[in-house]
Each structure stands twice: as C-alpha cells, then as structure tokens.
Amino acid sequence: MPTPVLEVKNLKTYFKAEAGVAKAVDGVSFEIARGETFALVGESGCGKSVTALSIIQLIQDSGFYGGGQILLNGRDIIPLSEKEKREMRGNKVSMIFQEPMTSLNPVFTVGDQILETIMLHQKKPAVDAKAAAIEMLRSVKFPNPEAVFDEYPHRLSGGMRQRVMIAIALCCKPDLLIADEPTTALDVTIQDEIIKLIKELKDSMSTAVLLITHNLALVYNNAETVGVMYGGKIAELAPARALFKNPMHPYTVKLLRSIPDRGRRARQLDTIPGSVPPATAYAEGCRFSGRCPREMQGCAAIEPLLSAREPGHFAACHLYDKEFMEKPLSAPLHREAEALPPEGVQPPISTPPDAREPLVRVAGLKTYYPIRKGLLKRVTGYVKAVDGIDLTMKKGSTLALVGESGSGKTTVGKTIIRLIEPTDGEIIFKGARLTHLKESGLKNFRSKAQIIFQDPYSSLNPRLTVGKIIEEGLLTLKPELGKKARLEKIASTLGRVGLDAGAMERYPHEFSGGQRQRVGIARALAVDPEFIVCDEAVSALDVSVQAQILNLLKSIQREFGLSFLFITHDLGVVEYIADEVAVMHQGKIVEHSATEELFSNPKHAYTKKLLAA
Numbered sequence: 260m261p262t263p264v265l266e267v268k269n270l271k272t273y274f275k276a277e278a279g280v281a282k283a284v285d286g287v288s289f290e291i292a293r294g295e296t297f298a299l300v301g302e303s304g305c306g307k308s309v310t311a312l313s314i315i316q317l318i319q320d321s322g323f324y325g326g327g328q329i330l331l332n333g334r335d336i337i338p339l340s341e342k343e344k345r346e347m348r349g350n351k352v353s354m355i356f357q358e359p360m361t362s363l364n365p366v367f368t369v370g371d372q373i374l375e376t377i378m379l380h381q382k383k384p385a386v387d388a389k390a391a392a393i394e395m396l397r398s399v400k401f402p403n404p405e406a407v408f409d410e411y412p413h414r415l416s417g418g419m420r421q422r423v424m425i426a427i428a429l430c431c432k433p434d435l436l437i438a439d440e441p442t443t444a445l446d447v448t449i450q451d452e453i454i455k456l457i458k459e460l461k462d463s464m465s466t467a468v469l470l471i472t473h474n475l476a477l478v479y480n481n482a483e484t485v486g487v488m489y490g491g492k493i494a495e496l497a498p499a500r501a502l503f504k505n506p507m508h509p510y511t512v513k514l515l516r517s518i519p520d521r522g523r524r525a526r527q528l529d530t531i532p533g534s535v536p537p538a539t540a541y542a543e544g545c546r547f548s549g550r551c552p553r554e555m556q557g558c559a560a561i562e563p564l565l566s567a568r569e570p571g572h573f574a575a576c577h578l579y580d581k582e583f584m585e586k587p588l589s590a591p592l593h594r595e596a597e598a599l600p601p602e603g604v605q606p607p608i609s610t611p612p613d614a615r616e617p618l619v620r621v622a623g624l625k626t627y628y629p630i631r632k633g634l635l636k637r638v639t640g641y642v643k644a645v646d647g648i649d650l651t652m653k654k655g656s657t658l659a660l661v662g663e664s665g666s667g668k669t670t671v672g673k674t675i676i677r678l679i680e681p682t683d684g685e686i687i688f689k690g691a692r693l694t695h696l697k698e699s700g701l702k703n704f705r706s707k708a709q710i711i712f713q714d715p716y717s718s719l720n721p722r723l724t725v726g727k728i729i730e731e732g733l734l735t736l737k738p739e740l741g742k743k744a745r746l747e748k749i750a751s752t753l754g755r756v757g758l759d760a761g762a763m764e765r766y767p768h769e770f771s772g773g774q775r776q777r778v779g780i781a782r783a784l785a786v787d788p789e790f791i792v793c794d795e796a797v798s799a800l801d802v803s804v805q806a807q808i809l810n811l812l813k814s815i816q817r818e819f820g821l822s823f824l825f826i827t828h829d830l831g832v833v834e835y836i837a838d839e840v841a842v843m844h845q846g847k848i849v850e851h852s853a854t855e856e857l858f859s860n861p862k863h864a865y866t867k868k869l870l871a872a
C-alpha cells in the first residue's frame with residue numbers, strides 16, 4: 260500500500276491559558292492518501308482549525324505540542340528546523356483560509372504574490388516564473404489571467420480573491436492542501452464554483468486535501484472520508500457516505516438532525532443542549548457527557564476509545580463497547596432534557612398562509628446610492644441597489660428574501676424599516692403610508708418594526724450590560740413604562756428567549772455566539788414588534804446553535820403572530836422556515852412564490868442556478 264501523504268498520529272496541541280492548559284487537540288489520529296479529500300467537521304471550538312495549524316506548523320505564542328507525530332510523506336515534520344518548516348510551507352503543504360483578503364497583501368499585485376511563492380520555492384528565473392504564474396491564474400479559471408496578474412486584491416470580488424488564493428496555494432503543486440472554511444464567506448453559486456475548482460485541481464495534481472468546514476452538504480458532496488471532532492478528539496471517523504447513512508456517535512446524530520430542511524418544517528429542529536466546554540475543563544471520561552441524550556452512569560468518568568464498528572467506520576462511544584454495556588455503569592442517566600424531547604410537533608396556525616392579512620407592503624420601492632466624482636463631488640450616476648420592487652409581508656408569516664451578496668437584499672430590509680431612506684416607492688404598514696413620514700411620525704412604526712442582524716457581537720454595544728442594551732430601546736419606544744415595569748419587561752423577554760434574569764447584569768462578551776443572538780432577539784422582542792427583519796440572523800452560527808435560534812424564531816412567531824422578512828443565502832433555512840420566497844437579483848425581484856412551489860418548480864433561470872448550487 261502506498262504511504263499516505265499525511266499521517267497524524269495521536270497529535271496533542273495544547274495552549275497555556277490562565278485557567279490551566281487548554282487541550283485544543285488531544286490525541287487526534289487520521290491519515291489522508293494522495294488524491295483523497297478528508298473533511299474535519301464539528302462545532303466551533305472543537306479543535307478543527309488548531310489541527311490544521313498544527314499540520315502546517317503555524318502554532319504560535321502559548322501553543323506547544325504535547326505529543327504525537329505529523330508524518331508528511333512518511334517524515335515527521337514536528338522536529339524540523341524553522342528553515343525546513345518554511346521550505347515545507349507553500350511547497351509541500353499549502354493552506355487557504357476563509358477570508359482571502361486577510362492572507363493577501365493589499366499593497367502587492369496578485370502577480371507579485373504568486374511570483375514570490377514560485378521564486379522562493381522553485382527557484383525559477385523571473386521570466387519562467389511569470390509564465391508559470393499566468394498559467395496558474397488561467398487554471399483557476401480567470402479568462403484574462405494577464406490582466407489579473409497586474410491587479411491589486413482589493414479590486415477583485417470575494418470569489419476572485421479566493422481563486423487567487425487557490426492559485427498561490429497550488430502554484431508549487433503541494434502534496435497536501437489544507438482548506439479551512441474556504442467557501443464560508445462566499446455566495447452559494449460562487450461556493451459551488453470554488454469547490455468544483457479545488458476538486459478539479461486536486462484530481463489533476465493528485466493532491467491530498469484536508470477540508471475543514473461546518474457545512475455538512477459540502478462534505479457529503481466532496482469528501483471521501485470524514486472525521487467528526489468534539490472536545491479536541493475525533494468522535495467518529497468514516498467514509499463520507501457511510502457516516503451520513505449510518506451515523507453512530509450521538510454527537511454526529513445530533514449534528515445531522517439539527518440541519519434545517521423542508522422535511523422538518525412541521526417539527527422543531529433537534530438541538531444539542533448546552534455548549535462545547537472550554538478546552539481547559541473537559542470531563543475525564545467522554546467529553547460529550549453533559550450534552551449527550553444517551554449518556555449513561557459511567558460516561559463522564561470513563562473515556563471511550565475510538566474503535567471500529569464496521570470496516571473503516573470508527574466511533575468513540577461506550578454504546579458500542581460490549582464490555583461496558585454489560586456493567587451497571589451502562590444504566591441510562593435520566594436528565595431533564597430527555598424528559599422534554601425537543602422534536603415535538605408544533606400546533607398548526609389556524610389561518611393558512613394565503614388567507615393571512617397583509618401587514619407590510621412595499622410598492623415600486625427604489626433605493627439608489629449616488630456615485631460622486633471629482634473635486635466638487637458631483638453626482639455622476641447612481642447605484643440602483645433596489646430598483647422598483649413590490650412585496651407583501653403577511654401577519655404571522657415568513658417571507659424569505661434570497662439572492663447573492665450585492666443583490667440588494669439587505670438594502671431592502673433596511674429601507675423597509677427606514678434605517679435607509681427610500682429613493683422612491685411606497686412603504687405601507689397596516690394600511691398607512693409611511694414613505695413620506697418624518698422621524699416624529701415614525702415613532703409608532705419604529706416599535707412595531709425591528710431588525711436582528713447577522714453578527715450579534717458587532718450590533719451589541721460592548722460597554723453596556725445586556726439589561727441596559729434592552730432598556731435603551733424601551734426608553735425610546737415605550738417611554739410610558741416606569742422603571743419597575745421596564746425591568747420586569749426585560750426579565751420576562753430574556754426568559755422568553757431562554758436566558759435567565761441574571762443575564763441583565765452581564766456584558767455581551769460574556770456570552771457565546773448563540774446566546775448573543777438570543778440577546779439580539781430579546782432586544783427586538785422587548786418593544787412588542789409585529790414585524791421583524793432577520794438579516795442573515797443565523798448565518799454566522801454553528802448548525803446546532805442555528806437550530807436553537809430557528810426553533811426560537813418559529814416559536815415566538817407562533818406565540819406573538821409575528822411577521823418575518825428573512826434575509827438569507829441559506830436555502831436549507833429557507834425551506835425550513837419560510838412560507839414564501841422572493842428571489843432577488845441585481846436590485847429586482849426575479850421570482851416570488853410559495854416555498855414549496857419555488858423549490859419544486861423554479862421558473863427563472865437565476866433561481867434555477869441558485870437551487871442547483
């Protein structure tokens with residue numbers, strides 16, 4: 260059997276932290292053959308990216324290797340000198356990151372940056388290096404590689420920059436390519452192109468690929484083998500198809516069942532209670548204990564070992580340990596979470612979507628941004644971000660607005676709630692025209708229409724406690740409430756989104772991403788809105804946390820009869836949550852229909868392209 264390109268053996272990468280030693284990667288083993296794609300998946304904080312950085316030898320500062328080996332073509336690379344490691348990086352092992360702009364140097368042209376890698380590692384004369392760089396740009400599908408060679412990164416789109424990163428990563432034909440969330444920041448259609456491109460180049464160069472992602476659909480379609488990481492360890496390792504068909508570890512089962520899609524519309528999504536524990540405080544035994552629905556008496560104390568359940572299919576769980584299961588230790592732990600299964604069927608809303616009353620209507624809505632040029636900043640034209648759209652949001656319904664970045668989705672949301680002034684058209688709320696109202700006339704509307712943003716961290720003032728953040732809105736929009744009533748309102752709203760009243764005294768940085776998004780929802784909910792714009796509200800969250808937030812949004816919609824405008828690029832989320840979908844392209848709505856209809860019978864070419872991606 261040929262030597263695998265990469266063999267990771269019992270790798271331990273630790274960090275010194277105030278609370279002790281953080282065991283970010285703690286005894287991880289896997290291998291990748293030439294031409295194989297191996298995917299590492301799991302929630303944030305489970306050790307995927309540290310595994311990647313360990314392999315490319317970029318662990319810095321407080322990090323250190325606690326043991327194990329990383330063999331590249333049979334040679335252990337951990338003991339290499341700094342000079343040898345530098346030669347290896349870019350030459351034998353390359354890496355592409357989520358956000359290419361952070362790895363591209365903005366002051367050098369694309370050509371300079373590819374040439375630097377080729378000349379450093381291949382010692383080619385300048386003329387040959389330039390020819391090779393242009394050839395590489397051609398192979399990552401730039402139709403005009405000579406022109407791109409002279410461009411600066413900031414003048415390229417996100418998808419083009421990621422293609423430049425791939426060109427740099429593959430220009431020396433490395434044996435191993437590490438792709439860390441390579442498409443997360445890109446639109447679905449571009450994601451598809453980038454993944455196809457990596458696959459094509461991998462096949463033609465027989466490169467081994469380590470794909471790190473939280474996107475399980477990407478894994479299903481592109482990886483041969485999958486390792487599911489949890490708590491710095493591999494929880495399950497299997498051929499991709501076997502893992503999706505027959506997941507064995509309770510963590511993998513939970514992850515797969517928390518993915519939203521049409522089949523789960525009538526139910527709540529499965530969620531994983533609690534959050535990933537900090538790497539300084541893992542349980543002695545199974546690290547998933549405390550969150551696992553199938554936990555048994557002995558799980559937290561005794562570590563389960565990764566062992567084969569079927570040929571090539573490994574899981575680290577006592578459920579598959581015959582000896583353990585025969586002992587009293589295997590008695591199930593009955594916890595509260597089990598008594599309340601999250602997958603209950605929700606009561607139907609009595610009014611069918613077609614018969615629900617309109618709440619917000621926009622007609623002929625236009626939002627143009629002036630383009631100014633010259634010393635006098637004269638207006639020389641307009642960017643037509645929103646260009647004459649008609650939409651109706653109904654009471655108790657969710658309208659999803661989908662499309663690529665730059666299509667105008669976010670501008671629509673912000674214009675409707677008057678965070679941006681419309682250039683033309685009508686916004687009608689409960690039959691009243693709002694478009695020409697000034698700030699004073701908008702007060703009632705402001706409390707009835709709220710927005711939840713993608714990144715809860717940047718939208719919450721870090722200097723204010725959560726209580727003060729929610730109180731700010733109440734002071735402005737519900738001045739009739741006295742201090743006591745305000746505090747009661749804040750506590751009850753926090754309770755409604757699953758946070759205890761103690762959260763009022765804490766600051767945003769003290770919460771996890773999912774909890775911060777709950778704070779964002781509580782802030783919107785506190786002023787008793789009827790209409791909420793959710794602008795990519797679950798896009799930045801791990802799939803298990805995303806499931807919790809989607810469940811929460813669905814349940815508050817049912818409880819309060821809210822209307823949502825749900826702006827997203829995730830079509831799985833759309834299928835799960837939306838009653839209707841409007842597809843936006845270049846500032847216009849190109850298709851609008853009921854969710855079922857749109858997914859089963861898309862009519863516009865652009866919708867077909869989106870669905871295919």
Ligand code: SF4
Binds near residue numbers: 555576
């Ligand atoms: Fe759950 Fe126990 Fe298996 Fe861990 S060992 S995943 S706690 S059943």
